[in-house]
Structure formats: structure tokens, C-alpha cells
Amino acid sequence: MKFRPCIDLHDGKVKQIVGETLNDDIIENFVSSYDSAYYAELFKRDELTGGHVIMLGPHNEEAAIQALSHYPNGLQIGGGITAENAAYYLKQGGSHAIVTSYIFRDGRLNEENLSSIVAEVGKERLVIDLSCKERDGKWFVVTNQWKQFSDFEVNEANIRYLESYCDEFLVHAVDVEGKQSGIQQSLVRDLAKWVTIPTTYAGGARSIEDMKLFLTLSNGKLDLTIGSALDIFGGNLSYDEVVRFNRSI
Incomplete structure (x- = not known):
């Protein structure tokens, strides 16, 4: 297990948002007075690798590139990524496209x-985001700013296929994302x-005790992102x- 940082961008600013509110009246947990480069430099200083920059909606490209350029190959990039633009963001310094x-x-x-996107950037530079919500005791991928349930179940067979x-993989637990509820x-x-491949979980962690619990529950197999807390x-x-x-683990 390792801690992986994040930089969430909305309207060009670093923010923390309750995940399920992106399409509605957005609930902002936090809007930073610092730019994305500040956080990229901070994570670089502390040698935190494999973090992610997520562009939540339009008008974030400049801020995203600013972060990537300040920590080349230290951050992954996601949000609106397609086969057409993925290689561009990797050229700007992204380690992986999400x-x-x-x-x-x-x-x-x-x-x-x-x-198409595997052909464009290669398997070794692609992260698949399986952000999901629970329904009827099963996990299903949600898309379109976490509002739309897909029919794609997150289970062992489908994970093995992908x-x-x-x-x-990057997995946001959308039911608890941004709520600091554990x-x-x-x-x-x-x-x-x-x-069986590196996988980062995000959602709800709020304390060192939560990190210890996560380490125990995952047997050290998963990495953890903490945002709003x-x-x-x-x-x-x-x-x-x-x-x-993180250094003591």
C-alpha cells in the first residue's frame, strides 16, 4: 500500500467537490487559493508517485498542463480523456492517461x-477508472460525472478481462466520495x-486510523487516495x- 495524492480541477481551480453533485448545484468542500503547480511541486518534493489530476468539466486544460509540467511523469491525467487527446496530455508530462x-x-x-485508446497510448500508460456505486449488493461502473449507472459490473471476471x-485501475467509491464518512x-x-495489477481506491478516508483500517482490509494490495480530509x-x-x-509502511 502507498498513499497517492490527487489534484481535482474545476473551472481551472483546485477544488474538492462532493462527487455526486457535479451535475447539480455543486457542493464544494474546498476551493484552493493555490494553483495546480503548487500542489504538483508539493507532491514532487515529498516523492509521492502515481497521483492523479482530474479535470472535472471544461476550462481545466491549462491548469492540468501546469501541474503535469511541474511534476513530469509523476502524475496521471483524467477527465474527458479520449483516443484523440490522450497522447497530447502524456506529451505534456502525464505518466498515464485515465x-x-x-x-x-x-x-x-x-x-x-x-x-482505440490502447492503440494510441499503449496498455502500459493506460489507467481504467472503474468508479462505481452499489446497487442490489453489486458494484456497477457509473459514468457521466457519476450520474449514470452502466450495466458493467465490477466483479472478478470483468476486472480480469480489463x-x-x-x-x-483507479476506483472512486462514489457513494462516499468527498463525504469524509469513512x-x-x-x-x-x-x-x-x-x-492483480496496481489499483488505487479513493473515497471517504479521513484519518490515520482509516489508513490503518484500509491497510488491514486490503492486505496491503491496494493504494489509497485521500482528498477532502x-x-x-x-x-x-x-x-x-x-x-x-506512508513512509513508515
Whole structure:
């Protein structure tokens, strides 16, 4: 397990948003007075690798490129990524392209688009975002700013299939994302049982105790992203303490 940082961009600013509110009246947990380069430099200083920059909607390209250029190959890039623009963002310094909605179209996995983006950037530089919500005791990928359920179930068979197309998975637990209500323990357990490639979980973590619980539940197999809870994003959890804990694992 390692801690992976994040930079969420909305309207060109670094923000923390309650994930399910993107299409509605947005609930902003935090709007930073610092730009994306500040956070990229911070994560670079602390040698935190594999973090992600997510563009939430339009008008974020400039801020995203600013972050990538300040930490070349240290950050992944997601949000509106397609076969047409993925290589461009990698050239700007992104280590990996993160893809969701482009490969999950009209509620199902679009094999053609998946093959297209793999051909464009290569399996070794692709992260598939399997952000999901629970329905009837199962996990389903949600797209279109986490509002639309797909018919793609996150289970062992489907994960095994997608592992042949990508280098990593990123999984936001949308039910708890941005709410600082604790991690979605059942999802963490399931992912740890199923995945065989690097996988990052995001959603709900708010304390060092949560990090310890996550480490136990995942048997160290998964990585963890913390956003809104960190003091650098307006929360109460010390970023420096998280970095220290990360180094001690």
C-alpha cells in the first residue's frame, strides 16, 4: 500500500467537490487559493508517485498542463480523456492517461473505443477508472460525472478481462466520495480479492486510523487516495502526518 495524492480541477481551480453533485448545484468542500503547480511541486518534493489530476468539466486544460509540467511523469491525467487527446496530455508530462466515459458509452463497455485508446497510448500508460456505486449488493461502473449507472459490473471476471488492456485501475467509491464518512469497507475487501495489477481506491478516508483500517482490509494490495480530509484541501487530517505514515509502511 502507498498513499497517492490527487489534484481535482474545476473551472481551472483546485477544488474538492462532493462527487455526486457535479451535475447539480455543486457542493464544494474546498476551493484552493493555490494553483495546480503548487500542489504538483508539493507532491514532487515529498516523492509521492502515481497521483492523479482530474479535470472535472471544461476550462481545466491549462491548469492540468501546469501541474503535469511541474511534476513530469509523476502524475496521471483524467477527465474527458479520449483516443484523440490522450497522447497530447502524456506529451505534456502525464505518466498515464485515465479513461472512463470514453470506454463506457451508453451504459456499456465500448470495445472499439477501448481498443482505440490502447492503440494510441499503449496498455502500459493506460489507467481504467472503474468508479462505481452499489446497487442490489453489486458494484456497477457509473459514468457521466457519476450520474449514470452502466450495466458493467465490477466483479472478478470483468476486472480480469480489463487487466489485459491497462496498467492500473483507479476506483472512486462514489457513494462516499468527498463525504469524509469513512471508507467503503466492502468495496475495499472485494477489490483486494479481485485485482492483480496496481489499483488505487479513493473515497471517504479521513484519518490515520482509516489508513490503518484500509491497510488491514486490503492486505496491503491496494493504494489509497485521500482528498477532502487533508488539511491542504481544507480538512482536518495533517498532510505531513499522512506522508510520514506512508513512509513508515
